[in-house]
Amino acid sequence: MNRSPYDVLGVPRAASQQEIKKAFRRLARTYHPDLNPNGPSAERRFREVQHAYDILGHADKRRQYDRFGASYFRPGYSSASAHGVRDVVNEFMEAFVRQEMPRRKRGEDLRYYLSITLEEAGRGGYKTITVNRSEDCDHCRGTGASDKDGKIPCPACEGLGEVRPRRGLFNFRRPCTSCRGTGYKIVTPCSQCGGTGRHRREDVIRVRIPPGVETGQRLKVHGRGNGGYQEGEPGDLFVVVHVKDHELFRRQGTELLCDVNVSFYDAALGAEIDVPTLDGPARITIPPGVQSGKLYRLKGRGMPELGGKRERGDLHVRIVVETPVNLSDEQKRILEEFKRTTTAGTHHG
Ligand SMILES: [Zn+2]
Ligand SMILES: [Zn+2]
Structure with missing residues (x-):
């Protein structure tokens, strides 16, 4: 835990800044959490390496360490000094992450x-x-x-498109809010x-x-x-x-239903009447004495079955007998006469 940064990086006290940097890059590659996703010990090693390089990677800090030892760096380490490490890590991480996070995306439905x-x-x-x-x-x-000159790498995430705030032992990645994950800024x-x-x-x-x-x-x-x-x-x-609703037809799956008005005299005497269908009017024969509500089936005049090979459903025509209104004096007289004959007929059995 309290190994000297020289031991951590495996370099001699007399190592040059160049040698220190080289050692750090090699170790960072070995222990980086993205390359060792399931290794908590690699994570710990990586932090140790980062910490060591943060001291030895800067000539002035290294001099302070050589003079005052580790205690000088213990308190207050972390936030302010962490940045220099990231630059170097990002140098090689950039290519890795760019490959991993394509901006390509499927369009919305x-x-x-x-x-x-x-x-x-x-x-x-x-x-x-x-x-x-x-x-x-x-x-x-x-x-x-x-x-090509219209954009620059995003300064907030250094072109990575994501940031990794350090919290405890784990690195949480989240998309960079500054560039919305694109990794660049438009100038x-x-x-x-x-x-x-x-x-x-x-x-x-x-x-x-x-x-x-x-x-x-x-x-x-x-x-x-x-x-x-x-x-x-x-x-x-x-x-x-x-x-859309149809003014004449109601639909139930492949079946269609429609009402057809028939005058009371046609209903009583029988007639040939025209009924609407989806394909135009069709003629049907109604027998004498047909009652209101009687259903007639027109085969194959309903709706087709979706994707089906069966023939079309049927059209069901419902007879609605109309009661006459606004009778003339003569029509009233005839109906009175009609009524008299039927009631008389009833009396005599
Ligand atoms: Zn454009
Ligand atoms: Zn960004």
């Missing part, structure tokens, strides 16, 4: 809410939508700097993007609507989310479908 009609959901097909996507600026290739911002490194563009995208799609379903458009960062992969676009 995007979501787009698309409303379509029931007819469109039934037919399927293509819809054209306009999506606001962000991408790396073409001009600065996402760096935000004007050109001359890119004229095209103003230094953000990104630009927005409106993209016109053709989305395939599969027949039978339902509200809430997500259609994935591969690679059409936000562009990747620094040549990273683009995100995906998710189109969330909303099928």
Whole structure:
């Protein structure tokens, strides 16, 4: 624990500053915590080496040590003097960390809410939508700097993109807040993007609507989310479908239901009537005496099954018998007569 810094670095008392530096670099490489992630003893050794070099690495401090011994350095060591060590460590750590922390990143996924009609959901097909996507600026290739001289290594993290405040035995790494982890500072911002490194563009995208799609379903458009960062992969676009309510048809999966009004005389006498379907009007025959609420099935006139090979579902037509309003005097007279004949008929059995 109280070994002399010369012993720690394994150099003689007469070693030159150059020899001391060389010994330190060699030991720092051997014991650096990033290279020995699971070695607490390496961590302890590394600190010892750092401490030793912090004294012997500076000619004036070394002279003070030679004169006054270790006690001179005991109190108050740590914060102020730690910096010189870091410079040397960072010299070789920089390449290591740069490789380890690429700035490349996948672009974000995007979501787009698309409303379509029931007819469109039934037919399927293509819809054209306009999506606001962000991408790396073409001009600065996402760096935000004007050109090669437009940026300098971040002074706060010395270009590493992360800082390691020393707390206790462990080194906690966290992204540098000053440069937001990029490792550089922009001195001359890119004229095209103003230094953000990104630009927005409106993209016109053709989305395939599969027949039978339902509200809430997500259609994935591969690679059409936000562009990747620094040549990273683009995100995906998710189109969330909303099928609008239809004024005539209600939908239950592949089945459709609609109400059709029938006059009371057609209901009583029977008739051929036109009913709406998704494909245009269809004619059905209703027998005499049909009741309100009676259901008729039109086979294959419902919705297709999503991705299915089965034929379409059915359309269920519900008869609604209309009661006449605003009768003329003559119509009233005829209905009175009609009523009289039916009540009389009832009386006589
Ligand atoms: Zn730019
Ligand atoms: Zn930084």
